Amino acid sequence: MKISVAGTGYVGLVTAVCLAERGNNVTCLDIDEEKISQMNKGIAPIFEPGLEELMKKNKDNITYTTDYTKAYSDARIIIIGVGTPEKKDGSANLNFVYEVARQIAQTVENDCVVIVKSTVPVGTNDKVEQIININKKNNVLIEVVSNPEFLSQGTAVNDTLNAARIVLGVESENAENVLKKMYNDFNIPFVVTDRRSAEMIKYAANDFLALKISYINEMANLCEIVGANIDDVATGMGMDPRIGNRFLNAGIGYGGSCFPKDTKALHWLASFNDYELKTVKAAIEVNENQKIKLIKKSRKYYDTFNGLNIAVLGLTFKPGTDDLRDAPSLVNIPLLIEDGAHVKAWDPVGAENFKKLFPDEIYYCDSIQDTLIDADICFIFTEWAEIKNFPLYKYKELMKNPLILDGRNCYSLTEAEEAGLVYESIGRRKVNS
Numbered sequence: 001m002k003i004s005v006a007g008t009g010y011v012g013l014v015t016a017v018c019l020a021e022r023g024n025n026v027t028c029l030d031i032d033e034e035k036i037s038q039m040n041k042g043i044a045p046i047f048e049p050g051l052e053e054l055m056k057k058n059k060d061n062i063t064y065t066t067d068y069t070k071a072y073s074d075a076r077i078i079i080i081g082v083g084t085p086e087k088k089d090g091s092a093n094l095n096f097v098y099e100v101a102r103q104i105a106q107t108v109e110n111d112c113v114v115i116v117k118s119t120v121p122v123g124t125n126d127k128v129e130q131i132i133n134i135n136k137k138n139n140v141l142i143e144v145v146s147n148p149e150f151l152s153q154g155t156a157v158n159d160t161l162n163a164a165r166i167v168l169g170v171e172s173e174n175a176e177n178v179l180k181k182m183y184n185d186f187n188i189p190f191v192v193t194d195r196r197s198a199e200m201i202k203y204a205a206n207d208f209l210a211l212k213i214s215y216i217n218e219m220a221n222l223c224e225i226v227g228a229n230i231d232d233v234a235t236g237m238g239m240d241p242r243i244g245n246r247f248l249n250a251g252i253g254y255g256g257s258c259f260p261k262d263t264k265a266l267h268w269l270a271s272f273n274d275y276e277l278k279t280v281k282a283a284i285e286v287n288e289n290q291k292i293k294l295i296k297k298s299r300k301y302y303d304t305f306n307g308l309n310i311a312v313l314g315l316t317f318k319p320g321t322d323d324l325r326d327a328p329s330l331v332n333i334p335l336l337i338e339d340g341a342h343v344k345a346w347d348p349v350g351a352e353n354f355k356k357l358f359p360d361e362i363y364y365c366d367s368i369q370d371t372l373i374d375a376d377i378c379f380i381f382t383e384w385a386e387i388k389n390f391p392l393y394k395y396k397e398l399m400k401n402p403l404i405l406d407g408r409n410c411y412s413l414t415e416a417e418e419a420g421l422v423y424e425s426i427g428r429r430k431v432n433s
């Protein structure tokens with residue numbers, strides 16, 4: 001049974017490769033010729049641990065193409081994994097999804113099931129089905145199913161092969177059976193529901209996690225004011241199984257390709273339907289402020305960044321990925337530059353992508369040590385293991401002023417104090433203060 005996947009980003013490519021790993025023949029389609037040419041050479045176009053190895057292992061079961069007729073005409077399952085980025089008003093841009101729907105309608109020659117894996121607002125699957133039915137050239141049955149994706153970047157392969165659940169939003173028994181067969185060898189529990197509920201599950205889950213992060217960040221902000229320590233507060237909260245200890249890391253806010261846009265898209269959808277999602281709105285507002293928290297803290301030490309040497313450790317929105325979408329670095333670094341700072345930065349995998357956006361404005365270093373040389377301040381935006389394990393105390397002499405502003409609580413307060421660093425982190429009381 002031929003499976004085709006539209007879009008070879010984090011979701012499309014990982015899904016395709018994992019389906020191949022479970023014994024399926026998969027065709028990957030993208031409009032980006034550069035990506036397709038790289039993948040045809042066995043190179044993964046994104047940094048995702050384990051992905052390139054699985055691409056190589058399953059190369060005989062995966063075809064890469066830019067030709068949608070070749071991908072769709074004889075496919076029995078087509079998975080849509082194209083982007084649904086944020087529009088200016090916060091709503092989701094569905095143009096890529098609808099374009100794929102039109103291309104499917106023009107080309108499919110057999111009965112087939114179309115799986116919408118992209119994150120889309122409630123009602124989008126209905127619209128995809130309409131577009132296909134209005135435009136289809138051949139007299140075939142094309143069913144549309146919602147099957148949202150829950151993988152996280154950096155652990156995408158493992159998350160797909162060992163997901164907590166597979167959500168199937170179906171409107172017919174046939175579609176349900178086709179999907180259950182495709183996922184049979186994954187041995188993961190199914191949640192079977194209607195299409196609209198499946199679409200809603202994805203947003204409700206992401207927004208809940210975003211809310212959890214904004215909540216702990218607000219608790220951290222209050223801890224700073226009243227003299228408590230967020231590490232201990234989070235530990236104490238997280239041991240209650242009703243709360244759980246994950247997603248309670250305070251910091252400079254959530255970034256990435258999902259939480260920022262999915263909170264705004266759900267809030268927009270609610271407003272469009274005359275309902276105000278107050279909790280989600282609060283999560284968004286808290287996150288916006290949290291992102292510039294370190295800059296605010298730095299004002300205690302400097303009125304201006306003009307002429308200062310600033311070291312930046314970590315550029316990506318989280319460790320384990322080369323993705324910069326909505327990363328706090330993208331908000332903070334322009335503020336530093338505009339104020340006249342000389343910025344040097346280090347990131348183990350994200351520097352190349354950052355260079356495409358800021359080719360000359362900052363200096364890219366090959367090591368953490370080089371970044372620290374002569375720095376007046378060191379900002380930490382991402383908790384890469386290399387940064388967390390770096391013995392700052394050994395290298396503090398390299399800095400002009402050993403002031404560390406840590407947005408990801410990478411070091412223990414005791415460790416930092418003993419090392420003689422001036423160390424500011426998020427939501428933690430200074431030892432003996």
Ligand SMILES: NC(=O)c1ccc[n+]([C@@H]2O[C@H](COP(=O)([O-])OP(=O)(O)OC[C@H]3O[C@@H](n4cnc5c(N)ncnc54)[C@H](O)[C@@H]3O)[C@@H](O)[C@H]2O)c1
Nearest residue numbers: 007008009010011029030031032081082083084118119149
């Ligand atoms: N990134 C994640 O961690 C993640 C996790 C779960 C769900 N999602 C959702 O999955 C969707 C995809 O996200 P992503 O991060 O993989 O996106 P991405 O931007 O990394 O990849 C999308 C790909 O689709 C391609 N594309 C655009 N139009 C196309 C067309 N007509 N035919 C074929 N390919 C086309 C683009 O060239 C690009 O390579 C989004 O809706 C996102 O919200 C993402």
Ligand SMILES: O=c1ccn([C@@H]2O[C@H](COP(=O)(O)OP(=O)(O)O[C@H]3O[C@H](CO)[C@@H](O)[C@H](O)[C@H]3O)[C@@H](O)[C@H]2O)c(=O)[nH]1
Nearest residue numbers: 149150151152153247248249251253254255256258317318
């Ligand atoms: O305790 C925490 C956990 C995360 N974050 C931040 O939250 C953002 C998102 O992190 P994470 O959820 O690990 O990464 P994503 O790859 O964006 O994955 C999220 O978004 C995907 C896209 O929809 C979903 O599929 C995943 O389930 C969901 O976790 C990052 O900036 C993290 O630094 C925190 O600040 N504190």
